[in-house]
Amino acid sequence: MTSIQSVLVENRVFPPPAAASQGARIPSMEAYQALCREAEQDFEGFWARLAREQLNWTRPFTRTLDESNAPFYRWFDDGQLNASANCLDRHMGTEVESRTAIVFEADDGQVTRVTYRELLDRVARFANALKAQGIAKGDRVVIYMPMSVEGVVAMQACARIGATHSVVFGGFSAKALNERIIDAGAVAVVTANYQMRGGKEMPLKAIIDEAIAMGGCETVRSVLVYQRTPTECAMVEGRDRTFDQVLQGQGNDCPPVPVDAEHPLFILYTSGSTGKPKGVQHATGGYLLWARLTMEWTFDIRPEDVFWCTADIGWITGHTYVAYGPLAAGATQLVFEGVPTYPHAGRFWEMIERHQVSVFYTAPTAIRSLIKAAETDDKVHPRNWDLSSLRILGSVGEPINPEAWMWYWRNVGGERCPVVDTFWQTETGGHVITPLPGATPLVPGSCTLPLPGIMAAIVDETGKDLPHGAGGMLVIKRPWPSMIRTIWNDPERFKKSYFPEEMGGRVYLAGDGAVRSEDRGYFRITGRIDDVLNVSGHRLGTMEIESALVAKTDLVAEAAVVGRPDDVTGEAVCAFVVLKRPRPTGDEARQIANELRNWVAKEIGPIAKPRDIRFGENLPKTRSGKIMRRLLRSIAKGEAITQDTSTLENPAILDQLSQAN
Numbered sequence: 001m002t003s004i005q006s007v008l009v010e011n012r013v014f015p016p017p018a019a020a021s022q023g024a025r026i027p028s029m030e031a032y033q034a035l036c037r038e039a040e041q042d043f044e045g046f047w048a049r050l051a052r053e054q055l056n057w058t059r060p061f062t063r064t065l066d067e068s069n070a071p072f073y074r075w076f077d078d079g080q081l082n083a084s085a086n087c088l089d090r091h092m093g094t095e096v097e098s099r100t101a102i103v104f105e106a107d108d109g110q111v112t113r114v115t116y117r118e119l120l121d122r123v124a125r126f127a128n129a130l131k132a133q134g135i136a137k138g139d140r141v142v143i144y145m146p147m148s149v150e151g152v153v154a155m156q157a158c159a160r161i162g163a164t165h166s167v168v169f170g171g172f173s174a175k176a177l178n179e180r181i182i183d184a185g186a187v188a189v190v191t192a193n194y195q196m197r198g199g200k201e202m203p204l205k206a207i208i209d210e211a212i213a214m215g216g217c218e219t220v221r222s223v224l225v226y227q228r229t230p231t232e233c234a235m236v237e238g239r240d241r242t243f244d245q246v247l248q249g250q251g252n253d254c255p256p257v258p259v260d261a262e263h264p265l266f267i268l269y270t271s272g273s274t275g276k277p278k279g280v281q282h283a284t285g286g287y288l289l290w291a292r293l294t295m296e297w298t299f300d301i302r303p304e305d306v307f308w309c310t311a312d313i314g315w316i317t318g319h320t321y322v323a324y325g326p327l328a329a330g331a332t333q334l335v336f337e338g339v340p341t342y343p344h345a346g347r348f349w350e351m352i353e354r355h356q357v358s359v360f361y362t363a364p365t366a367i368r369s370l371i372k373a374a375e376t377d378d379k380v381h382p383r384n385w386d387l388s389s390l391r392i393l394g395s396v397g398e399p400i401n402p403e404a405w406m407w408y409w410r411n412v413g414g415e416r417c418p419v420v421d422t423f424w425q426t427e428t429g430g431h432v433i434t435p436l437p438g439a440t441p442l443v444p445g446s447c448t449l450p451l452p453g454i455m456a457a458i459v460d461e462t463g464k465d466l467p468h469g470a471g472g473m474l475v476i477k478r479p480w481p482s483m484i485r486t487i488w489n490d491p492e493r494f495k496k497s498y499f500p501e502e503m504g505g506r507v508y509l510a511g512d513g514a515v516r517s518e519d520r521g522y523f524r525i526t527g528r529i530d531d532v533l534n535v536s537g538h539r540l541g542t543m544e545i546e547s548a549l550v551a552k553t554d555l556v557a558e559a560a561v562v563g564r565p566d567d568v569t570g571e572a573v574c575a576f577v578v579l580k581r582p583r584p585t586g587d588e589a590r591q592i593a594n595e596l597r598n599w600v601a602k603e604i605g606p607i608a609k610p611r612d613i614r615f616g617e618n619l620p621k622t623r624s625g626k627i628m629r630r631l632l633r634s635i636a637k638g639e640a641i642t643q644d645t646s647t648l649e650n651p652a653i654l655d656q657l658s659q660a661n
């Protein structure tokens with residue numbers, strides 16, 4: 001709570017360091033405002049100019065924005081291009097060709113380097129291998145891979161032949177995979193035998209086998225397996241092939257397939273407020289424009305930079321700022337297989353020194369856990385490493401509390417590196433509200449101002465603008481090129497989730513609460529306004545976890561899930577459960593809680609495991625049967641109940657639920 005209080009009174013301001021402004025693409029607030037004005041005065045002209053400057057089009061577009069079927073907006077839709085060509089081929093014959101594209105550091109510390117030329121060759125060969133498997137433009141390919149050059153190659157190879165990829169994070173369970181494979185109608189799966197994390201070998205291919213065996217995956221014709229470790233894994237005759245097998249005999253000449261700008265580049269599943277994850281669909285042209293443009297605007301990326309985004313390719317951050325943005329911008333980037341705490345909690349700082357990282361982009365949850373580690377063990381404090389190569393720091397995924405911001409600024413950035421607190425979502429494709437390192441005065445805990453052309457506002461339920469200082473709902477009033485195009489297989493849900501009728505059906509509702517500061521109009525995100533939790537920067541739906549719990553039909557009668565604030569993970573999952581047997585206590589309660597935790601890990605993935613599970617004979621409900629989540633949130637926080645409980649059918653239940661196991 002102290003952190004929230006201190007945001008409210010936050011008055012520290014850090015002007016952009018002179019070194020960050022010097023030579024920056026947007027070097028001042030005046031330059032930023034000039035771009036904003038250009039966008040306001042000629043919205044379509046602004047985006048058309050940038051799309052022409054930033055991307056190589058095989059067929060130039062003549063229409064910039066088509067709003068005739070809003071909110072299904074279309075951008076640059078008579079143009080054609082290829083995403084992989086814009087990330088790789090465009091650099092051939094320039095000085096970027098021989099530049100290192102990826103420095104890969106494995107879990108065990110082994111380092112390999114790949115130049116842009118080599119990466120193009122590898123992508124082209126893998127694309128040829130995909131074609132040889134009968135995979136073609138428009139097909140969907142599920143990718144379930146560790147952080148690796150091969151993972152990026154698989155994504156780029158799909159883009160090269162116009163196949164739509166759907167990457168599933170390596171921490172998701174067989175059940176979660178099964179649902180995604182079915183929803184996407186995938187014809188192929190690309191995976192690895194195992195992944196290495198924190199010195200441990202963990203299966204991936206076996207989980208794919210389990211997912212497919214659950215049924216409904218008849219569309220899957222082939223499973224391609226990267227052999228990350230020498231350990232054998234089971235292979236299904238006729239369906240499964242190793243990378244070595246499919247790459248054999250494939251040449252490195254594979255012309256990129258031009259696709260329409262609106263062609264779906266990828267589908268990425270994310271949690272919403274109702275049960276089933278949504279397949280967020282992104283379009284090729286607008287998305288790629290954003291990936292490249294924000295590398296320039298937000299990270300002011302330069303040829304001599306070493307860029308490191310620590311996100312996994314299974315999340316949107318790893319899509320935009322590992323697989324596409326850095327490559328489209330011709331940057332050198334570090335890709336890391338492992339975890340920040342292995343073999344010690346100074347691994348990130350050690351790697352920054354070793355690879356001379358200059359732009360570092362990570363999540364508040366990682367920063368907070370490393371602060372904790374440094375406080376308990378001085379040997380892993382960042383001061384033990386030379387971090388002078390850094391020039392820009394970034395934060396993403398959840399609100400960063402001012403204390404963590406200050407620590408990052410001071411101990412990692414040496415009070416020299418702007419901290420860009422980038423607000424965005426799977427649905428926005430890339431940054432939408434963020435400081436610009438050479439222009440924006442920074443305020444800890446604030447994502448500051450929208451990028452040029454992003455018409456962000458704070459409104460009430462009817463869509464009416466609220467004055468600065470008043471908290472409300474964050475919306476974006478005009479479309480932007482990298483916005484979500486639809487929910488795969490569910491256009492109605494797309495309209496309902498993001499474009500509420502009460503606001504006219506054309507305004508994008510982010511799902512976050514926000515407030516603007518009275519002095520500067522800076523945005524501060526106050527958290528989700530729907531039933532979505534943010535645990536360690538991972539998005540989870542409370543309903544999704546509830547459905548997982550009640551799916552344990554032999555044991556669970558009813559479940560309600562809420563979040564409670566946590567110092568390290570941002571939020572923690574708390575589940576209130578009614579069993580189909582008498583309410584357990586003591587050892588029995590602990591044992592059942594564990595069983596349920598493991599069950600949720602199997603249903604969704606370990607990231608969704610409830611931290612706390614409380615048992616009751618019932619849940620607090622109103623007389624009309626509605627679960628009072630407000631009360632559950634207070635109980636989860638350990639707060640005294642001050643709310644009116646007179647409408648509660650069964651007030652005695654509150655005492656039961658307040659007891660920890």
Ligand code: PRX
Pocket residue numbers: 270316317395396397398399400421422423424425426427447510511512525527528534537538539
């Ligand atoms: O609640 C916001 C939070 O993360 C949500 C989006 O999650 P996801 O789609 O998984 O994408 C995460 C990576 C972009 C948002 O609705 N969020 C993201 N960035 C910030 C943030 N909250 C506050 N400050 C941020 N910088």
